[in-house]
Each structure stands twice: as C-alpha cells, then as structure tokens.
Amino acid sequence: MKALVDRIRAEARVLPGGLLKVDGFLNHRLEPELTLAMGRAFRDRFEALGVREVDVVVTAEASGIAPALATGIAYDAAVVYARKKRPATMPGSVLRAEAPSPTKGGVTPLFVSTEAFAPGDRVLLIDDFLASGRTIGALAGLITGAGGELAGIGTVIEKTFQDGRALLAPRGVPVVSLAAVDAVDEATGRVDVREG
Amino acid sequence: MKALVDRIRAEARVLPGGLLKVDGFLNHRLEPELTLAMGRAFRDRFEALGVREVDVVVTAEASGIAPALATGIAYDAAVVYARKKRPATMPGSVLRAEAPSPTKGGVTPLFVSTEAFAPGDRVLLIDDFLASGRTIGALAGLITGAGGELAGIGTVIEKTFQDGRALLAPRGVPVVSLAAVDAVDEATGRVDVREG
Numbered sequence: 577m578k579a580l581v582d583r584i585r586a587e588a589r590v591l592p593g594g595l596l597k598v599d600g601f602l603n604h605r606l607e608p609e610l611t612l613a614m615g616r617a618f619r620d621r622f623e624a625l626g627v628r629e630v631d632v633v634v635t636a637e638a639s640g641i642a643p644a645l646a647t648g649i650a651y652d653a654a655v656v657y658a659r660k661k662r663p664a665t666m667p668g669s670v671l672r673a674e675a676p677s678p679t680k681g682g683v684t685p686l687f688v689s690t691e692a693f694a695p696g697d698r699v700l701l702i703d704d705f706l707a708s709g710r711t712i713g714a715l716a717g718l719i720t721g722a723g724g725e726l727a728g729i730g731t732v733i734e735k736t737f738q739d740g741r742a743l744l745a746p747r748g749v750p751v752v753s754l755a756a757v758d759a760v761d762e763a764t765g766r767v768d769v770r771e772g
Numbered sequence: 773m774k775a776l777v778d779r780i781r782a783e784a785r786v787l788p789g790g791l792l793k794v795d796g797f798l799n800h801r802l803e804p805e806l807t808l809a810m811g812r813a814f815r816d817r818f819e820a821l822g823v824r825e826v827d828v829v830v831t832a833e834a835s836g837i838a839p840a841l842a843t844g845i846a847y848d849a850a851v852v853y854a855r856k857k858r859p860a861t862m863p864g865s866v867l868r869a870e871a872p873s874p875t876k877g878g879v880t881p882l883f884v885s886t887e888a889f890a891p892g893d894r895v896l897l898i899d900d901f902l903a904s905g906r907t908i909g910a911l912a913g914l915i916t917g918a919g920g921e922l923a924g925i926g927t928v929i930e931k932t933f934q935d936g937r938a939l940l941a942p943r944g945v946p947v948v949s950l951a952a953v954d955a956v957d958e959a960t961g962r963v964d965v966r967e968g
Binding site: 591592593595596597598599600603604605606607608609611612637638641642645648649652653654655656657659663664665666667681688689691692693 | 803807833834844845855861862863884887
C-alpha cells in the first residue's frame with residue numbers, strides 16, 4: 577500500500593529495541609482517509625487470494641481496532657476486539673489466551689466473549705503489527721477455540737526480520753501485510769520499508 | 773438516534789452496580805453500519821449546535837476508538853485516542869491525567885502525546901459512556917492543557933441518573949448523547965432509554 581509506505585518513510589522513527597514509532601497515523605493518532613484505505617487494501621488483497629466472504633473481523637484492543645473497523649467497513653462484516661483486561665461488563669462465558677507485549681513488557685491476557693462470534697463464522701484476523709507473531713497466534717487460538725474458521729491474517733506493518741510469518745505459517749491461511757519493514761537501524765534511524 | 777435506542781432496548785443487560793452490558797454493539801463487538809451511523813449522528817447534532825469545523829476528535833482507548841473514528845470519518849478530522857498505559861513507543865513529551873474506572877476498578881491514567889494535536893486545534897471529545905463524567909473530565913483537561921479548543925462533548929450513551937452532565941456543564945460546551953438511559957433496574961433488568 578503505497579500511501580502507507582510513503583507515510584512510514586516520512587514519519588516512522590526507530591526506538592531502542594528496534595521498536596517503530598508510528599503513532600502519528602497508526603497507534604495513537606489516526607487519519608480517517610488513510611485508515612479507511614487500509615481496510616480497502618486488505619479487502620483487495622484478500623479477495624485476490626480467494627477470501628471473498630468474511631463474517632467477523634477479529635483484533636485486539638487498542639491499536640488493532642481502527643484497522644479492523646476499516647476492514648469490517650470494507651467487507652461489511654462485524655468487528656470483535658479482544659479485551660486485555662476483563663471488564664465487569666463481560667460476566668458470561670469467556671475465552672482467554674495470553675500474549676507477550678513487546679511495547680509494554682510482560683504478558684498480556686486476551687479475552688473474547690463466547691457470544692462474540694458463532695461456530696462456523698469465517699473470521700479475518702487483523703492487527704497493527706506482525707513481529708514475533710505471538711499476539712496474533714494467541715488471537716488465532718481464540719478464534720479456532722470458539723469454533724471460528726480462520727480465513728486469513730492481515731497486518732498493517734510486518735517486521736520481516738522477526739519470526740512472525742514463520743510462526744503463523746502452520747495455520748495454512750494467507751498472511752497479508754500492507755507494508756513490510758525489512759530492516760531498521762537504531763544508530764542511523766534508517767527504516768527499510770516496501771509494500772507488503 | 774433511533775437505531776441505537778432500538779438496539780439498547782433489544783440487547784442491553786443490567787449488571788450489578790447498574791452497569792450496562794452493551795458489548796454486542798459498542799464495547800467488544802461492533803457493526804460497521806451502526807458505528808458509522810453514530811459518527812454521522814454526532815456530526816448532525818453538533819452542526820445543528822454550531823460546531824461546523826473540527827480538527828481533531830479525541831477519545832480514550834479502547835471503547836471510545838470506534839465511535840471516535842466514525843466521527844472523524846463524518847467530519848474528515850483526525851482522531852487521537854489517549855492511552856491508558858504509556859507504551860514504549862511514546863517516548864517524547866506526554867500529557868497525563870487520571871480518571872476512575874467504574875467497569876475495571878481503580879484509577880486509570882490517560883496519556884496523550886504533545887505531538888498529537890496543536891494549540892488552537894478545535895477538538896471534539898467523543899466517548900462511549902457518560903456516567904460520572906470523570907473520564908471525560910480528565911480528557912477535557914488534557915485537551916485544554918495541550919492548548920486545544922474544546923468544541924463539544926459527545927457520548928454514545930448517557931446515564932442521566934448519574935452526575936456526568938452537571939460535572940461537565942462548567943466547561944460551557946455542548947454535551948450531546950445519542951441515547952439517554954434515565955433509569956436501570958437491577959432486579960427486573962428494565963432499562964429506560966430514549967433518544968438523547
């Protein structure tokens with residue numbers, strides 16, 4: 577997705593640990609036009625890979641919500657975001673998984689209500705980043721645990737120098753990223769990015 | 773907003789403490805059409821009150837993101853969501869406020885990067901619930917602390933039997949809610965709701 581790659585080139589900053597600061601357009605501040613374009617780009621890419629009907633788009637709060645909602649808009653599909661702390665308003669039957677958090681440290685639980693989607697639902701999993709793949713792997717486990725049919729995995733930015741794609745490969749579904757970051761250099765701030 | 777009121781009547785459940793479970797369409801699962809309609813409804817209501825131009829829509833993660841993004845789409849305005857835990861990717865200058873959390877207990881900090889919006893920006897504050905008004909009050913403090921010009925406050929569901937509207941009144945800006953819940957009854961599960 578060219579508009580996204582251009583934006584990453586112009587704005588992304590490399591932080592200690594190889595973290596990428598993209599909070600001007602992805603995980604703190606959002607621009608509606610760019611965000612909606614992400615949803616259309618996911619749909620275009622997944623449809624070309626045969627994913628034509630989607631019942632539910634699943635993501636994790638909070639940074640996944642905007643790209644997931646944009647994808648839900650593009651497919652006219654419901655969106656479910658896993659909660660990281662079980663709210664008092666989720667009293668019923670709940671599925672739980674755990675994922676490590678590279679940007680916040682520690683382990684983050686993920687909660688999805690069993691009412692959120694139905695067995696047999698075709699589910700697209702959308703998140704902001706694919707790095708280690710463990711958050712997305714945990715979400716994929718929740719989806720299949722609830723009887724959902726995982727149709728594909730989409731991430732806005734993939735760090736191809738981490739092992740996420742390899743970790744997810746055994747699931748046998750298409751993995752689409754809108755931008756691929758092949759290398760970052762903390763010393764110079766250089767970000768090697770291309771369309772995913 | 774009639775579609776929202778109908779949905780609350782059909783689905784909302786009353787939980788202990790008078791909490792309202794609306795996670796089928798507001799804070800866990802989202803429907804694109806209903807969510808986008810919330811954004812258009814906010815714009816219609818605020819425009820009728822003279823709020824015609826908005827630079828930034830501000831909310832708090834996570835449940836505020838969807839209605840805020842819908843409002844940003846309706847106004848073609850950027851969206852900023854305050855973080856509740858400061859991520860490693862927010863290393864620069866940050867504004868912090870604190871709000872109590874009725875659904876999770878304790879006090880929740882709210883962080884906004886000083887880069888997120890500029891002094892003089894016309895800001896619309898959007899959140900999912902108006903109850904005690906303290907989360908929204910904390911967000912309003914962040915906005916004015918950053919030099920933003922608070923133009924209005926919009927909430928999807930207002931609990932009129934709590935003190936939120938009175939707490940926010942001294943700010944002197946329009947407060948719009950799309951649905952007003954005037955009473956809930958834990959014993960019978962009754963929810964008295966009307967258009968806001």
